[in-house]
Amino acid sequence: MSSLSKFRKLAGITALTLAGLTAASVVNADTWRYAHEEYEGDVQDVFAYKFKEYIEDHSDHDVKVYRFGELGESSDIMEQTQAGILQFVNQSPGFTGALIPEAQIFFIPYLMPTDMDSVVRFFKESKAINEMFPKLYAEHGLKLLQMYPEGEMVVTADEKITKPADFKNKKIRVMTNPLLSATYEAFGATPTPLPWGEVYGALQTNMIQGQENPIFWIQSGGLYEVSPNLIFTHHGWFTTAMMANQDFYQGLSDKDKQLVQDATDYAFKKILVHIDGLAEEALQKIKDASDKVTITRLTDEQIKAFKARAPQVEKKFIEMTGESGKKLLDQFKEDLKKVQSETN
Structure with a gap:
């Protein structure tokens, strides 16, 4: 299927689908429903199917796994999870940030390292990730089970970009995330929020002149076909989170809670192996294709x-999130400092 066909195929939820999803009792259901944001074979899909396997x-x-x-x-899938229609969901902080402002911390540029070893160790050991974030998600009816990295963010554009001035007058697609918009404003671009289903067509028709995503997603979604200039800015990693409806999770038996935790740990270990070398493989596929x-x-x-423009985004993050955001950012930096000192 062509990349354009993938996007044309996207449709909203039909009444029939919704009726089918709500037909069974959530807590007592033997079939658990899990939705994510990506295509077959992409990182979130691999994670979901490893969870399912276990x-x-x-x-x-x-x-039952539902793809993008x-x-x-x-x-939509977040609303369905909060409503209890779905039991599990995988969603990046880029979208969750509208619900949980502190989750936007991942979009402060040049906060996260971009070498694989440091990133993986950070997600395994970070107090901010493993102790502070679960409390924030719980406030919104979500049981955070695992945050994990997918890949370094890469910018694509209609021209090569090597300096902030090159972003002038360029509309860069961003997720519906105020802090990501602030990042591209700081870089000199015009941030343009768009849902994912509209990105390919908007690039093709020059409604926007660029976007950012991990390289595997640029390859999988065919974005290089309509936005062929790839720029490695090394400003951050794409992060995602797997979570459950909190009422559903709390209603599980102790045995099933442990099962869910064990399955999540299993999927996390498998995904860290999967993403190792994935970016290089995807980039080679792009080179071979175009x-x-x-x-x-x-x-x-x-x-x-x-x-040099990152501090203004950090300042914006603190303005948006207040004291809780500042505490999270301080812990983030402390965790990163510890990891990098031990990795180097």
């Missing part, structure tokens, strides 16, 4: 110009 191998429960577009956009693609890797000197 659950079904170690219990009588079944897990089958139940609507990211906002001779129009250009690859720009910013030098340390070029990165300095972008990094």
Whole structure:
């Protein structure tokens, strides 16, 4: 299926689908429903199916996985999870940030390292990730089961970009996330929020001139076909979170709670193996598929110009989140400092 066909295929939730989802009692259901934001074979899909594999191998429960577009956009699957229609959901902080402002911390540029070892260790050991975030998600009826990295963020554009001035007058697609908008404003661009289903067409028709995503998603979604200039700015990693409806989770037996935790741990271990080398593989596929693609890797000197603008985004984050955001940011930095000192 072509990339354009994928986007044309996207549709909202039909009344028939919704009726089917709500037909069974959530807490007592043997079939658990899990929705994510990506396509077949992408990182969230692999995670979901590893979770499903463990659950079904170690219990009588079944897990039904819904991929991007089958139940609507990211906002739709979150609403369904909070309503108890879905038991599990995988959603990136880019969208969750509208619900939980502190989750936008991942969009402060140049806060996170971009080397694999440091990133993986951070997600495993961070107090901010493993102790503070679960409390924030719980306030919104969500049981945070696992945050995990997917890949370094890469910008695509209609031209090569090497300095903030190159972003002038360019509309860059962002998720519906105020802090991500602040990042691209700081970089000199015009941030343009768009749901994922509209991105390919908007790039194709020049409604927008660029976007950012991990390289595997740029390859999977065919974005390089309509936005062929890839820029490695090294400003951050794409992060996602797997969570459950809190009432559903609390209603499980102790045995099933442990089952869910074990399945999540199993999927997390498998996904860390999966993403190792994934970016290089996806980039090679892009090179093989198109001779129009250009690859720009910013030098340390070029990165300095972008990094100098990061403090204004950090300031915006604190303004948006208040004392809770400041505490989270302080813990984030402490965790990162510890990880990087032990990794280097």
